[in-house]
Each structure stands twice: as structure tokens, then as C-alpha cells.
Amino acid sequence: xxxxxxxxxxxxxxxxxxxANHDVIVMGEDVAKxxxxxxxxxxxxxxxxxxxxxxxxxxxxxIAGLAVGMAAQGLKPVAEFQFMGFIYPALDEIINHASRMxxxxxxxxxxxxVFRTPFGAGIHAPEHHSESTEAYFAHTPGLRVVVPxxxxxxxxxxxxxxxxxxxxxFLEPSRLYRYAKQEVKDDGKALPLDVCxxxxxxxxxxxxxxxxMVKETxxxxxxxxxxxxxxxxxxxxxxxxxxxxxxxxxxxxxxxCVVIHEAPLTCGVGAEIxxxxxxxxxxxxxxxxxxxxxxxxxxxxxxxxxxxxxSEKRIIDAVNRLMEFA
Amino acid sequence: xxxxxxxxVPWYQYLNEASKLADEVPPLAEDSKxxxxxYRMMVLVRTMDTKAIAxxxxxxxxxxxxxxxQEAVFVGVGNAMQKTDIFVPYYRxxxxxxxxxxxxxxxxxxxxxxxxxxxxxxNDFPYSVPIGSQTLHAAGAAYAIxxxxxxxxxxxxxxxxxxxQGDVYEAMNVxxxxxxxxxxxxxxxxxxxxxxxxxxxxAHTIAQKAIAAGFQGEQVDxxxxxxxxxxxxxxxxxxxxKGEPHLLEIICYRQHDHTTADDASRYxxxxxxxxxxKKEPVARLRRxxxxxxxxxxxxxxxxxxxxxxxxxxxxxxxxxxTPQPLESMFDYLYARLPEIYEPxxxxxxxxxxxxxx
Numbered sequence: 200x201x202x203x204x205x206x207x208x209x210x211x212x213x214x215x216x217x218x219a220n221h222d223v224i225v226m227g228e229d230v231a232k233x234x235x236x237x238x239x240x241x242x243x244x245x246x247x248x249x250x251x252x253x254x255x256x257x258x259x260x261x262i263a264g265l266a267v268g269m270a271a272q273g274l275k276p277v278a279e280f281q282f283m284g285f286i287y288p289a290l291d292e293i294i295n296h297a298s299r300m301x302x303x304x305x306x307x308x309x310x311x312x313v314f315r316t317p318f319g320a321g322i323h324a325p326e327h328h329s330e331s332t333e334a335y336f337a338h339t340p341g342l343r344v345v346v347p348x349x350x351x352x353x354x355x356x357x358x359x360x361x362x363x364x365x366x367x368x369f370l371e372p373s374r375l376y377r378y379a380k381q382e383v384k385d386d387g388k389a390l391p392l393d394v395c396x397x398x399x400x401x402x403x404x405x406x407x408x409x410x411x412m413v414k415e416t417x418x419x420x421x422x423x424x425x426x427x428x429x430x431x432x433x434x435x436x437x438x439x440x441x442x443x444x445x446x447x448x449x450x451x452x453x454x455x456c457v458v459i460h461e462a463p464l465t466c467g468v469g470a471e472i473x474x475x476x477x478x479x480x481x482x483x484x485x486x487x488x489x490x491x492x493x494x495x496x497x498x499x500x501x502x503x504x505x506x507x508x509x510s511e512k513r514i515i516d517a518v519n520r521l522m523e524f525a
Numbered sequence: 526x527x528x529x530x531x532x533x534v535p536w537y538q539y540l541n542e543a544s545k546l547a548d549e550v551p552p553l554a555e556d557s558k559x560x561x562x563x564y565r566m567m568v569l570v571r572t573m574d575t576k577a578i579a580x581x582x583x584x585x586x587x588x589x590x591x592x593x594x595q596e597a598v599f600v601g602v603g604n605a606m607q608k609t610d611i612f613v614p615y616y617r618x619x620x621x622x623x624x625x626x627x628x629x630x631x632x633x634x635x636x637x638x639x640x641x642x643x644x645x646x647x648n649d650f651p652y653s654v655p656i657g658s659q660t661l662h663a664a665g666a667a668y669a670i671x672x673x674x675x676x677x678x679x680x681x682x683x684x685x686x687x688x689x690q691g692d693v694y695e696a697m698n699v700x701x702x703x704x705x706x707x708x709x710x711x712x713x714x715x716x717x718x719x720x721x722x723x724x725x726x727x728a729h730t731i732a733q734k735a736i737a738a739g740f741q742g743e744q745v746d747x748x749x750x751x752x753x754x755x756x757x758x759x760x761x762x763x764x765x766x767k768g769e770p771h772l773l774e775i776i777c778y779r780q781h782d783h784t785t786a787d788d789a790s791r792y793x794x795x796x797x798x799x800x801x802x803k804k805e806p807v808a809r810l811r812r813x814x815x816x817x818x819x820x821x822x823x824x825x826x827x828x829x830x831x832x833x834x835x836x837x838x839x840x841x842x843x844x845x846x847t848p849q850p851l852e853s854m855f856d857y858l859y860a861r862l863p864e865i866y867e868p869x870x871x872x873x874x875x876x877x878x879x880x881x882x
Binding site for chain 1: 641651661662663668672684696702858860
């Protein structure tokens with residue numbers, strides 16, 4: 200079994216499902232001959248041909264609208280947006296059509312599309328290449344928002360997303376694309392959607408996160424354990440619909456919670472998680488929960504971006520504040 | 526300097542304002558059976574349209590966009606389509622929907638605020654409210670047809686205002702590059718709510734916009750149902766058989782406010798409608814049918830009664846439909862409702878019990 204990166208796992212899942220299901224179409228800007236700017240779709244054109252691996256004209260709304268039309272007529276498009284900062288022209292198609300087609304037609308037409316896009320800062324790219332605006336999508340009824348944080352979860356969750364009968368926004372943390380390798384069995388086994396993954400068990404504090412921030416959060420948990428603090432780390436993985444059961448059970452056990460995300464603080468998904476904790480587990484709390492997030496600023500250009508991304512230290516500081524709360 | 530390309534935009538009319546035929550006409554012009562069918566459908570649409578406006582005015586229907594004066598566009602297009610084609614409508618084309626097998630009562634149901642009005646017995650797309658966005662769905666559907674190597678075509682309808690939308694250019698652009706079996710029909714009724722055709726684009730024709738996308742566009746007299754039916758049928762045939770996209774700019778005039786929520790007297794010169802009414806499509810075809818002894822006052826009376834009764838039946842059916850259960854809001858959100866939303870649905874069930882229980 201080969202060790203592969205997260206972006207290779209994405210490629211492997213796409214290839215597996217294209218082999219298994221002739222209706223799966225991969226489309227986007229530069230996805231065919233060029234194999235995608237991150238090479239997520241490399242080799243697919245040779246394997247599956249130009250009818251199933253489509254270089255589209257350069258227009259994001261068009262990519263999304265085409266996918267809606269294809270999906271409503273029985274195909275399974277997996278559409279790539281080159282960067283999350285370029286997805287906004289497609290919001291009309293995603294929010295007004297993809298998420299509503301099933302509801303609008305009372306189930307007569309459906310929209311089983313996967314909209315893939317790299318997201319997040321930390322790759323020293325120009326402006327608009329570093330956004331984490333998952334909350335826009337999490338606010339939209341009818342969508343699923345899925346974020347892998349390891350090669351194995353990228354493989355298993357992408358397979359699940361493609362097989363799902365509803366539209367899925369699949370956000371790939373670009374900072375983790377080539378960060379670590381992991382053994383991933385190419386067995387076509389999907390991971391479950393709509394559930395959190397508990398990556399590390401602990402008793403003192405619950406750390407809730409997703410995407411690239413899993414890296415800093417796991418590092419913080421390791422450092423904390425050296426200091427005798429036992430942190431439970433939850434990778435939310437599916438941001439919408441949110442599996443609050445797993446989060447609440449953990450918070451009820453530990454009595455402390457920090458939510459970590461790269462996106463800006465205000466109206467981020469962390470706000471929803473903390474609101475639900477306060478509504479449903481207030482009396483289990485030993486300290487006020489905290490959020491460690493990106494700032495309410497524009498993501499800075501490359502030279503300052505590492506100061507924008509929440510650091511391991513900021514997470515540890517937050518946990519220490521909670522531990523010291525009397 | 527050298528000229529690298531030149532273009533022409535043709536205009537088609539077979540039956541003129543005086544109900545006289547052009548020198549060269551398609552077989553349809555002499556096919557009385559088909560013409561009577563088209564005429565009957567236009568009268569039904571106008572009867573239904575008048576009734577829908579009346580229902581709205583008496584509080585029995587929501588906001589409704591009239592098709593008055595544009596009957597030939599929608600009836601001609603709907604007639605030209607084959608059953609296996611895919612229709613991607615905009616919100617004004619009732620005449621097409623009827624011929625796609627959608628029940629009159631269902632059309633009322635849609636405008637009466639019930640999603641079940643979109644439950645057609647085919648794979649056509651439902652009305653799309655965000656202007657022009659549906660042309661991209663049409664392109665996607667056309668790709669699905671091409672991918673499966675089927676001899677079908679997609680027809681997408683928009684108003685002329687929609688041609689200012691980026692999505693429409695994007696759809697035309699990809700249809701040209703990918704050679705999609707897709708016909709764009711622009712119902713140019715001269716008004717996008719209050720904004721006139723001239724304020725919408727400086728282009729001499731809407732049809733020429735296809736040329737930039739690499740395929741042909743043409744203008745059709747939208748008050749001449751023979752031209753509308755024939756030119757649409759031909760474009761669809763080329764789409765099915767040769768995979769050629771095409772654009773039809775069908776020129777007509779909106780003989781009503783934009784919708785029942787609009788008041789066109791605020792912006793529309795009063796004389797326009799009267800002048801344009803002289804060209805209107807129903808009377809034009811009727812005169813032609815009468816001149817050729819295919820039609821009579823007697824037959825007209827009978828048809829009016831027949832259409833009125835069909836519409837009355839539809840209204841009765843529409844008014845007797847029971848509302849959907851409240852929790853239906855959740856029933857079609859996902860294939861299977863995620864557990865986390867169940868408490869919200871249960872809340873609606875409680876309300877349902879108080880309201881209907």
C-alpha cells in the first residue's frame with residue numbers, strides 16, 4: 200500500500216469513482232491537459248478521455264451552471280474551482296439553483312454535484328488564493344459542506360461526496376495538499392458524511408476544528424499533553440450538516456471547549472458551534488468556551504499570512520486560560 | 526488592413542400584418558390541420574392568461590406575468606419541440622409548458638405559491654426566476670445529451686433583458702465551443718419590466734450576439750406563428766442532427782404590464798400598445814384562416830366556449846387543491862433529512878397539528 204499526499208488522495212478517489220461510474224464527469228479550468236493547477240486531476244484525461252474530463256471556458260458561474268444542468272439530467276459532475284476566492288461568481292448557481300433543485304421540483308430533478316475547491320491560506324499565493332469562507336455555504340439550506348484534513352479522509356470523504364445524491368461543497372485545504380503522506384488503500388471505501396472524527400481522546404478540554412487547522416490543533420494537543428493537559432481533538436469534517444452530537448458528548452465529558460478555525464471570527468462556523476454548546480451543554484461547562492480563529496481582516500498577502508493563521512501558541516494559550524478559570 | 530470576417534443577420538416572416546403569405550413559405554403555411562391546432566392553442570393561452578389576471582386581481586392567485594400579445598412565440602416554440610427534447614423555460618412561457626404536457630391547473634398552482642406546480646411529467650427544467658441563469662443549465666443538459674450520443678435537443682427561453690446577463694454569454698460561449706445541441710430563444714417583447722430594448726443594449730439586433738459565440742442567430746417575426754414554428758423546428762432539427770447551437774430572436778410586443786405587480790403606465794408610451802396590437806398574432810392567423818375558408822365566426826364561437834370551459838375546469842381543480850403539509854418544507858431539502866434538522870421539522874409538525882389538526 201502506497202503512501203500518498205492529500206492531493207494524490209483526491210486524484211485517487213476521482214480515478215476510482217470515474218472507473219466505477221461512467222456518469223462521473225470531471226470539469227473545470229485547466230483540469231484536463233494540465234491536470235489542474237495543483238495536479239489534483241492529473242492523468243484523468245488519459246485514462247477517461249476528453250468527454251469525461253472537460254477543460255471548460257474560463258467562467259466560474261458557467262462551471263457551476265453547467266454542472267447543475269448535467270446533474271439534473273443524470274450525470275455526476277465533479278466541478279473544480281481553481282481557488283475558493285474565485286468561486287463567488289458561481290454563488291448564484293450554487294445558492295439559487297444547486298441547493299434548491301430538489302426542493303423546487305419536489306424531488307423530480309436533483310443536483311448530485313460535487314463542487315471542489317482548494318481553500319485556506321499558507322501557500323504564499325497572490326490575493327484571493329487564501330480564502331476560508333466556508334460559512335457562506337454552511338448558511339445555505341440544501342448544501343453539504345465537507346472538509347478533509349488528511350489523505351485518508353480526503354479519499355474516503357470525496358468518494359462519499361461523489362456518491363451523495365445532493366450537492367456537496369468539498370473544500371480541500373491547500374496548505375495540506377502536500378504536507379504529509381499517509382497510507383491510503385485504494386479500495387473504493389467511502390467514509391461517512393455528516394459525522395465528526397475524533398482524532399485524539401482526552402479528558403480536560405475539547406478542541407474542535409477542521410481543514411488545515413487540524414495540523415496546528417493536533418500539535419497543540421501534543422504540547423499540552425507534555426504539560427499534563429489531556430485534549431480531545433475533533434475534526435468536524437462535515438461542516439454542514441453539523442454533527443453536534445459528537446461535539447456535545449465530548450464537551451459534556453471535558454467541560455471545556457475551544458473551537459479553532461482559519462476563517463474570520465465573526466459569523467464563522469465556530470459561532471454556531473459555541474451557540475449550540477451554550478444552548479445544550481451550558482451546565483457541563485467549567486469555563487467559558489473560546490474561539491481561536493483568523494482575524495476579522497482581509498487575509499494578508501504572503502509576507503504576513505503566517506501571522507493571520509491561528510498558531511499553535513494561540514491554541515495553547517486559550518486552553519491554559521480555560522484550565523486556569525476558577 | 527483587410528476584412529477578416531463579415532456577418533449577416535436574417536429576418537424571417539411568412540405571414541405578414543395583412544395576413545398575406547410571402548412568396549416562399551414552408552409547408553406549414555398550407556397545412557390547415559396544423560394551423561388550426563396552433564390557432565386553437567393560442568386562443569386557449571389567451572383565455573387562460575385573461576383568467577389568470579382576473580384570479581390575481583381577486584386575490585386567488587399570486588403575482589402573475591401575462592403572455593398577452595406573445596402567444597405566437599410560446600405556442601410556436603412549444604409546437605416545434607419534440608417530446609424527447611428538453612425545455613428550459615423562463616417564467617412567461619405558459620404556452621410552451623402546456624404543450625410540454627403541463628396541466629393548466631399546475632401552472633396556476635405554481636403562480637398560486639405551490640411548488641407542486643413544478644412537478645411535470647418529464648425531465649424539463651422548472652421556471653427559473655434569477656434572470657438568464659437557466660441558460661447554463663440548458664448548456665449542461667445539452668452536454669448530457671451529447672455525452673450520451675442521443676438525438677435530442679435542448680431549448681432555452683429567455684427575454685431580451687436576460688441577454689444583458691453574463692450567464693447568457695457564458696452559456697452561448699460554451700454552446701459554441703462544445704457544439705452543443707442547444708437552441709436559445711429570446712422572446713424580445715421590447716420591455717424588461719420598465720427598461721426598454723434600446724436601453725438594454727446598443728447592438729442593432731439581439732440575434733447578432735450569437736455570432737460572437739461562433740454560431741448563427743436570426744430574427745423572427747414573433748407575431749407570425751408560421752415563422753416562429755418553422756424557424757424553431759428547423760433550429761431544433763439542426764441541433765439534434767448536427768449538434769449546432771442556434772439563437773432565435775423572436776420579436777413581439779408585451780401587451781400587458783410586466784406582471785400583475787407592475788404598472789406599465791409609469792414608463793410605457795401609451796400609443797405603443799395600440800400600434801403594436803395591429804400586428805398581434807391571434808387575429809393575424811385568424812384572418813388568414815378565414816380568408817382561406819378554414820375558419821368561420823361559428824367555429825370561433827364554439828372554440829371560445831370550449832377554451833373557457835377548459836380554463837374553468839382548470840381553475841376549479843386549482844382552487845380545490847389542498848395545501849402541502851407544513852413539514853414538506855423539509856421533505857425535499859435533501860434525499861434524506863440529516864438528523865440535526867429533525868427537531869426543526871418536528872416543530873413544524875406541532876404547528877401543523879394546531880393549524881390543520
